[in-house]
Amino acid sequence: MSSQKENTATNFYKEPGPKLDKESPFESMMERFRNAAEILNLDEGMFQYLASPFKQVIVSIPVVMDDGRIEVFEGYRVIHDNVLGPSKGGIRYAPDVNLDEVKALASWMTWKCAVVNVPFGGAKGGVRCDPKQLSMSELERLTRRYTANLLEVFGPDRDIPAPDMNTNEQIMAWIMDTYSMNSLKTETAVVTGKPIILGGSQGRKEATGRGVVTVTLAALSKIGLMPNKATVVVQGFGNVGSISADLMYQQGSRIIAVSDISGGYYNEKGLNIPEMMDYLKSNNNSLEGYPHAGAISNEDLLELECDVLIPAAKEDQISRDNAPNIKARIISEGANGPVTANADSILNDKGIMVIPDILANAGGVTVSYFEWVQDRQGYFWTEERVNRRLNRMMRSAFDNTYAVSEQYNITLRQAAYVYAIDRVATTLKMRGIYA
Ligand SMILES: NC(=O)C1=CN([C@@H]2O[C@H](COP(=O)(O)OP(=O)(O)OC[C@H]3O[C@@H](n4cnc5c(N)ncnc54)[C@H](O)[C@@H]3O)[C@@H](O)[C@H]2O)C=CC1
Numbered sequence: 001m002s003s004q005k006e007n008t009a010t011n012f013y014k015e016p017g018p019k020l021d022k023e024s025p026f027e028s029m030m031e032r033f034r035n036a037a038e039i040l041n042l043d044e045g046m047f048q049y050l051a052s053p054f055k056q057v058i059v060s061i062p063v064v065m066d067d068g069r070i071e072v073f074e075g076y077r078v079i080h081d082n083v084l085g086p087s088k089g090g091i092r093y094a095p096d097v098n099l100d101e102v103k104a105l106a107s108w109m110t111w112k113c114a115v116v117n118v119p120f121g122g123a124k125g126g127v128r129c130d131p132k133q134l135s136m137s138e139l140e141r142l143t144r145r146y147t148a149n150l151l152e153v154f155g156p157d158r159d160i161p162a163p164d165m166n167t168n169e170q171i172m173a174w175i176m177d178t179y180s181m182n183s184l185k186t187e188t189a190v191v192t193g194k195p196i197i198l199g200g201s202q203g204r205k206e207a208t209g210r211g212v213v214t215v216t217l218a219a220l221s222k223i224g225l226m227p228n229k230a231t232v233v234v235q236g237f238g239n240v241g242s243i244s245a246d247l248m249y250q251q252g253s254r255i256i257a258v259s260d261i262s263g264g265y266y267n268e269k270g271l272n273i274p275e276m277m278d279y280l281k282s283n284n285n286s287l288e289g290y291p292h293a294g295a296i297s298n299e300d301l302l303e304l305e306c307d308v309l310i311p312a313a314k315e316d317q318i319s320r321d322n323a324p325n326i327k328a329r330i331i332s333e334g335a336n337g338p339v340t341a342n343a344d345s346i347l348n349d350k351g352i353m354v355i356p357d358i359l360a361n362a363g364g365v366t367v368s369y370f371e372w373v374q375d376r377q378g379y380f381w382t383e384e385r386v387n388r389r390l391n392r393m394m395r396s397a398f399d400n401t402y403a404v405s406e407q408y409n410i411t412l413r414q415a416a417y418v419y420a421i422d423r424v425a426t427t428l429k430m431r432g433i434y435a
């Protein structure tokens, strides 16, 4: 930790943010940032510097649809900061994605990279569209045009996208190809989460879920519970949720409920996760109609009595409305921002250990970093090597965060922010950007 600085400026960050009934993800992020800044006694100028995204780009994306019509979509890329290195972060395709959400997600990327000590800044992108309504060729044209509009932003030394909600390896391949066509050379390191045959890394697809499980096992050992005695509930059965559920299943945990957009699936005796993974593959990536489980609503699922709850779908799932009813002992945030800032103190008062998103789901960006390193070296690692290094980095990030939480007597979330902000602020001062 850097030494604390005397602060002579007005501490506007010490004024609490608006206590909205319905928080936006950006407000939730700011609330946590403000709180950590106060613990660190961060000076006013540094606070303002780190609160403001470095660059926010909105692009209009005209796409010729299969029926010949032109439809125009809106796309975003926000670079929150590039103090630790080139900015890094996924791209999501969703009908409700907006600039406020992308700003929050970009800031979380900055803190996440700092928590796991990878040399990247934070960014995030999004396109407002419903990918389920688009054909493959429409999706390809949309992705290529979005990339073309951001050629000056993206780059292996500038800003490196990756997958997020509703984007996948194929979309990353189109981004890589469009960027390469315009650079007149193949630039594999411009994007991560690519297919392995195009310079992707072994283990990237599973990395976020694997990281969630590494820190969950570390948390279980802190409360003295063996994984094979633990009950687990997972919200979201996409990339992060399904892999987290599968790896906890492999540890011998009883997975009593999972859900996806089609609904919740419950079995008190334990679900057969490998079977559900097979079902997902054969059913167009949906659990709809899975026969060997009872039904449960997504709301009730979050309130089930269990040892570990892994929200791995989207933001704002646990708010001050349902936080009083949460019965899990550990919440491991697979998604970004699944708990609102208003819910933090309620969960803390209930004694629930929350492993915050910027730590819990950092396995994805960690292996994205490995992918970027491998692309630049032109030398590729085995899956065993990737997983070993991932586990080591996630475990060490958990231990650092835990130590800071004990040092300051604060929650793991506060500790992760304190650690990350201190690291970025210290680097910024040394670089001398901040005078
Ligand atoms: N893919 C990655 O490497 C990383 C993803 N994340 C975060 O994890 C979360 C999930 O991302 P992915 O798994 O990649 O997305 P995905 O698109 O693969 O899966 C999302 C899952 O959530 C389900 N879902 C959506 N709305 C839901 C609702 N209202 N209730 C229940 N389930 C719902 C979907 O049906 C799907 O199963 C997002 O917050 C993302 O930002 C965080 C770090 C890395």
Ligand SMILES: O=C(O)CCC(=O)C(=O)O
Binding pocket: 088, 089, 090, 091, 112, 160, 161, 162, 163, 164, 192, 193, 336, 361, 362, 364, 365, 366, 368
């Ligand atoms: O792998 C990456 O670069 C970023 C993944 C991501 O978007 C996230 O961690 O939220």
